[in-house]
Amino acid sequence: MESSVLKSQAYGKDRVRVVRVVRRADGWQEIADYWVCCLLSGAQFEASYTKGDNRLVVATDSQKNAVYYLAKTLPADKVMVPEAFAVEIAAFMVNKYAHVTTCRVKVTTKPWARMQFSGRSHPHAFCREGRETRWAEAVATKLAVSLTAGFCDLEVLKTTNSAFVDFWRDELTTLPDMPDRMLSTKVLCQWAYVAKTLDALRGTDFDAVYAGARRNTLDVFANDPRAWVHASVQTTLYIMADRIINDFAAVDDVHYALPNIHYFPFDLSPFGLKNLRADAEVYMPIADPSGYITATVSRAPKGKL
Numbered sequence: 001m002e003s004s005v006l007k008s009q010a011y012g013k014d015r016v017r018v019v020r021v022v023r024r025a026d027g028w029q030e031i032a033d034y035w036v037c038c039l040l041s042g043a044q045f046e047a048s049y050t051k052g053d054n055r056l057v058v059a060t061d062s063q064k065n066a067v068y069y070l071a072k073t074l075p076a077d078k079v080m081v082p083e084a085f086a087v088e089i090a091a092f093m094v095n096k097y098a099h100v101t102t103c104r105v106k107v108t109t110k111p112w113a114r115m116q117f118s119g120r121s122h123p124h125a126f127c128r129e130g131r132e133t134r135w136a137e138a139v140a141t142k143l144a145v146s147l148t149a150g151f152c153d154l155e156v157l158k159t160t161n162s163a164f165v166d167f168w169r170d171e172l173t174t175l176p177d178m179p180d181r182m183l184s185t186k187v188l189c190q191w192a193y194v195a196k197t198l199d200a201l202r203g204t205d206f207d208a209v210y211a212g213a214r215r216n217t218l219d220v221f222a223n224d225p226r227a228w229v230h231a232s233v234q235t236t237l238y239i240m241a242d243r244i245i246n247d248f249a250a251v252d253d254v255h256y257a258l259p260n261i262h263y264f265p266f267d268l269s270p271f272g273l274k275n276l277r278a279d280a281e282v283y284m285p286i287a288d289p290s291g292y293i294t295a296t297v298s299r300a301p302k303g304k305l
């Protein structure tokens, strides 16, 4: 104990499951379904780690209760959007407890899609469509609130219009040029908001940014010719991020992690069948390993454009 120092600390409740329903007078109902992680830190918590002194410890059980309390008492629009709920919980904690200097709140959701029948939306029945996971993470201090949001596990695949050619070649190279290949990835996309105060963040349309980031990701993947004329996953990633930064002034930077999940044409030449290159029809998906392409793209500082 004597030779050690506490370098950092944060404690709280993870995976708080909370569902909030909004019931409109006309029978239309909405649902938000969250996993919340709430973590507190501050210099005055050090004694709880190093001296067994719990006097200032806000029990993780109380933190969990605060999440349910806020889910009930906040206006609906501050609960039904994960970014808004994360920001409100984090700000509430640093305001309520003088000795809490930082509160980090992550709200994760797997959205419920409203059921459709004959083109009409059902007022209160939903279906989990196996879509991507969405999250928002707010970090509040006494002076500022920073916010990042994102989604992961968005699985996409296209059967043509991807290439990877003219790469570095040496004695370790066995991969041939691939002028036309199958491309599949499981997208993780995360963006940081410019605004750093509660009031400025409160004016942001978080759902529009999320929908736009998702739409841009799919559109570039499927349709942007630059993503296959000068292709690589790296190029595709940069174009996706650039589109989000251009479309949304509220966003400061965008991070992507794109595994390149390989689907290789199966060599059927031993059976006298052509199935490689232009003849490829039968593929073997490769579970592991995958490529893994990551980058963070920032808005260029003003004056550098």
Ligand SMILES: O=c1[nH]c(=O)c2[nH]c(=O)[nH]c2[nH]1
Residues within 6 Å of the ligand: 164, 175, 231, 232, 233, 234, 260, 291
């Ligand atoms: O788009 C790609 N980028 C790479 O860096 C790479 N490396 C590789 O083997 N295949 C690919 N594909």
